[in-house]
Amino acid sequence: MTSNQQRRKKRQQQQKQPGHTEAAQAVGGVEAAERTGGELVEQQPAAEPMETSGAAQEAHEGEHAPGGGGGGASSGDKELTSADYYFDSYAHFGIHEEMLKDSVRTKTYEAAICGSAFLFKDKVVMDVGAGTGILSLFAAKAGAKKVYAMECSEIAECAREIVAANHMSHIITVIKGKVEDVELPEGEKVDVIISEWMGYFLLYESMLDTVLFARDKWLGDGGIVLPDHCSLYMVAIEDAEYKQEKIHFWQSVYGFDMSCIRDKAMLEPLVDTVDAEQIVTNACCVKASS
Secondary structure (H helix, E strand, O other): OOHHHHHHHHHHHHHOOOOOOOOOOOOOOOOOOOOOOOOOOOOOOOOOOOEEOOOOOOOOOOOOOOOOOOOOOOOOOOOOOHHHHHHHHHHOHHHHHHHHOOHHHHHHHHHHHHOOHHHOOOOEEEEEOOOOOHHHHHHHHOOOOEEEEEEOOOHHHHHHHHHHHOOOOOOEEEEEOOHHHOOOHHHOOEEEEEEOOOEOOEOOOOHHHHHHHHHHHHEEEEEEEEOOEEEEEEOOEOOHHHHHHHHHHHHOEOOEOOHHHHHHHOOOOOOOOOOHHHEOOOOEEEEEOO
16 A cells, blocks of 8 residues: 555545544645745744744544634534534544644744744733644743633543643633633733634635634734734645546446546545655745735
8 A cells, every 4th residue: 555545544534533524625626735834933022923834734524623613512402513513523632633743733833932932921822722732832831921722622621631731720721612702801811812723725614713703802902813924835746646546447437437427526626645746846826915
């Protein structure tokens, strides 16, 4: 089995976990990719907008974008909506393991936060979509006075245990609930909002709306949102193995011609990991925020 096949098999297994549906497709026809490893924070006291073009985290339709607005699915007689499944699926550990093992993503945030301690020292920070609390832990390590870790799914309970295990309970408060419904003590404002809001091809998941809601509701005068600057890149790839496996397959299925499906499959986007050697063009900047 090739490395590409192994990755695809792993992805298919993850998508079959309870609460998951097929991965939302964000890249079509020609594969698209986001440039990784960009700076997140300008290293100057008069901080410029933080820039990131790091790898977008894995997310599935039916999953909760970490910290997004919406409650987890309940077990009573309540009819479950797609939004319920979207949020509740982030109670599964697999998605958090996958995000944490994305070293480009995680180490870029760590470098941005801990490498810019002057932005966090003695500040009140809100982590929108805290998940396991990794960004909150980075903020506390950078010297934050107080961190509110907002998380809607059941993983919030684990986040509390993680915070306690790392002796950060006096700094980090995990708040389980829908961002739009939460109130901070005495109407407190925050100095910094951090979030891993990026999804497939940057914008899939609509997580950004939740971050903007938090900004408008809680960010104090002179406060900052990190990241607040992103660039979107696209490249073309060549993957003969994929085309043979997914496209040409339909030409003869157990001796029958099903090529009409092949034509439709050609138009269907796919979210997947590709090897660098498969890239056949330079990166093209589709959109860069100013």
